[in-house]
Amino acid sequence: LIVFAEHRYYGQTLPFGKDSFTPKNIRYLTSQQALADYALLLTDLRKQYGNVATISFGGSYGGMLAAWFRIKYPHITQGAIASSAPVIQFEGLTPPNRFMQIITKTFNESLAQEQFYCANYIKQAFELYEKTSQQMDWKTLQNRFHVCKPLSGYDYLKLRYFIETAIMYMAMIDYPTPADFLQPLPAWPVTFTCKKIKEIVTKSDQYALLDALHAIDNVYYNSSGKLKCFDLNQGISPDLGDQGWDYQACTEMIMPIGSEKTPDNMFLPNPWNLQAFIVQCQKTWNITGRPNWAVTYYGGKDIKAASNIVFTNGNLDPWSGGGIVQSISDSVIALVIENGAHHLDLRSASKEDPESVIKARQLHVEQIKKWVDQYKK
Ligand SMILES: *[C@@H]1O[C@H](CO)[C@@H](O)[C@H](O)[C@H]1NC(C)=O
Ligand SMILES: *[C@@H]1O[C@H](CO)[C@@H](O)[C@H](O)[C@H]1NC(C)=O
Numbered sequence: 001l002i003v004f005a006e007h008r009y010y011g012q013t014l015p016f017g018k019d020s021f022t023p024k025n026i027r028y029l030t031s032q033q034a035l036a037d038y039a040l041l042l043t044d045l046r047k048q049y050g051n052v053a054t055i056s057f058g059g060s061y062g063g064m065l066a067a068w069f070r071i072k073y074p075h076i077t078q079g080a081i082a083s084s085a086p087v088i089q090f091e092g093l094t095p096p097n098r099f100m101q102i103i104t105k106t107f108n109e110s111l112a113q114e115q116f117y118c119a120n121y122i123k124q125a126f127e128l129y130e131k132t133s134q135q136m137d138w139k140t141l142q143n144r145f146h147v148c149k150p151l152s153g154y155d156y157l158k159l160r161y162f163i164e165t166a167i168m169y170m171a172m173i174d175y176p177t178p179a180d181f182l183q184p185l186p187a188w189p190v191t192f193t194c195k196k197i198k199e200i201v202t203k204s205d206q207y208a209l210l211d212a213l214h215a216i217d218n219v220y221y222n223s224s225g226k227l228k229c230f231d232l233n234q235g236i237s238p239d240l241g242d243q244g245w246d247y248q249a250c251t252e253m254i255m256p257i258g259s260e261k262t263p264d265n266m267f268l269p270n271p272w273n274l275q276a277f278i279v280q281c282q283k284t285w286n287i288t289g290r291p292n293w294a295v296t297y298y299g300g301k302d303i304k305a306a307s308n309i310v311f312t313n314g315n316l317d318p319w320s321g322g323g324i325v326q327s328i329s330d331s332v333i334a335l336v337i338e339n340g341a342h343h344l345d346l347r348s349a350s351k352e353d354p355e356s357v358i359k360a361r362q363l364h365v366e367q368i369k370k371w372v373d374q375y376k377k
Contacts, residue, residue: 001049005041007034007065009244021243023286029247031065032297038065039073053375055368059083059343060319061245061253063311068298071306079308079371081364082324083343087311088301089255089322091291096258096272097265098321103171104266106316110174110191111198118194121201122167122216123266125209129160130268132210144210145217148229158232163213164267166220174316174341176352184223187352190316193219250281254291255322307331308371312360314340333367335360 006013009029014020042054056077058066063085070080088094108119132140138151145159173181174190186192196215201208221227221234249255258272259265274291281289299306301324311334313320319342327334337344338356345360 001045003041003045005038007244008037009247021247026244026247026285027287029244030252031068031248031294034065035069035072038069039076042076053078053372055371056080057083057346058085059346060085061248063343067306067309067311070309071298071303074307078375079310079367081310081312081346081368083312083346084314084317084319084323085311086255086319086322087298087324088295089257089319090295090300091254091256091274093295093300094256094322096256097260097262099168099257099318100259100265100267101262102316102318102321103168104264106171106174106318107167107190107194107266110188111194114198116194116198118190118197119266121197121209121212125213126160126266126268128207128209129163129213132207140207140210144207145214146227146229148231155232160268162230162232162234163217166216167267168318170216170220171316171318172342175344175347176339176354177350179347183220185219186223189219247285250285251287251289252293252297254278254289301328303332304328308367308374309333310335310364310367312337312340312343312345312363314342314344316340317342333363335363 008015009020009026015028016022016025019025038056046052046054054077056066056069057080058064060083063082064087066080067082067085067087070077086094089099104119107122108117111118129141133156136153138155141147141159142151145163147155147159151159169182170185170189170193173179173185174188175181175185177187179185193216196219197212200212200215203211205211217230221230245253254274254277256272256274259267259270261269278289278291281287294300303309307329309332311324311332313323313325313334314337316339320336324332324334325336337354337360339354340357340360344353344357345364349358349361
C-alpha cells in the first residue's frame, strides 16, 4: 500500500480553509505537528491493515521528514528513504556559500568535455550586468532581457533575482529526461543552456554576455516559446503553493544560503545575513524564527543513535551541500548519486538514467527488504 499523506497547510490540506495563512492561524504549521499527523494516520491505518512494516519515503523537505519520522517514531516506521534531504543545511553546520559553489560546479562541468567552462562566462556576464546597472543603462537591460515594463533602480535586484532563480532551479532539476517538475524543461537543461551560451558568447557584440544570461531565463521561464516579454513577478513555478514553505523557512527551517566572493562561485556577492533574514520574517509573519531549533530537536548530523535510514544526494544538486553524504553507521547509510540532481532516485526510471541512480534504487530495495525482514522477526 502506498499512502501519500498531504502535509498540513499544503495543497488541499488547509486547517482554516482560505484563512489558513493568517499569522494567528498558521501557528500550527510545524514539522513536529506534521510528523504527529503521520503518526496518528499510520496508527489508524495499522488498525485496518494489521501491524505491517511501514517505510517512510520523501525527497527534499519530504526527505527530511522521512528521516526525522524514523528518528522520532521508530515504533511506527521501520525505516526511511531520505532523498536529497538537507538535514544539515542549518546555522553553523553548512557554510552558506556551499550552495552557490555546487551550482557553479554543475554549470562549469556541464560542457567541460568541449573545453567550454560555462560558469566562467556566467560570472563575467553577472559582472557586466552589474556594471550596466551601475551606469543606469536601464534601456539596454530591458531590451536584452526582454522585460515587459521599463526598468528603474529598484529593479536591479529584482531582475538579478529572476536570473539567479532560473540558474538555481535549473541546477536542482538537471535531470536526464525532459521534466515538468517546476517548469517544463528539456533533458539535461544545464548542458542545453550552456550550449546556447557557447554560441552566443562567440558573437562580437559588447552585450553578448547579457544575451547569455537572457538565454538562461529563456530556457527556464519560456520553454513554450510563447512569452513575448518577462514579467519579473512571475514565480518559480505556477502551482508550487509555497506560502506554507515561506512560513516554515522563517520559523524552524531557517537555512543559511548566501553568495560570497570566492573563486569557485559565479554569482554576485550577496552574503547570508541571519539578522536581516529574521527581521524580514518578523515583518511578514509577526513571529521570530528559531534558527537552531531544528538541529536541537532532530540532532543535525549527530544521529548515531538512529537506525535504518538511507540518505541519498545527487552531486549536481545544490542541496547536497546540506545533506548527509557520508554513512553514519551500518544502518544509517549515505550514497552520493553521480550526475544526479534533486531526488532523481525517486523519479520514474528511464532509459537515460545514469548507472549511479540505478544502483541507488537497488540499494533502496535491498534495505527495505532488510528492514521488513527485521520487523517480521
Ligand atoms: C520566448 O521564446 C520565443 C521563441 O524562441 C522568443 O521569440 C521570445 O522572444 C522569447 N521570450 C522572451 C521573453 O525572451
Ligand atoms: C504580533 O504578535 C504579538 C505577540 O505574539 C501580538 O500581541 C500582536 O497582536 C501581533 N500583531 C499582529 C499584527 O498580528
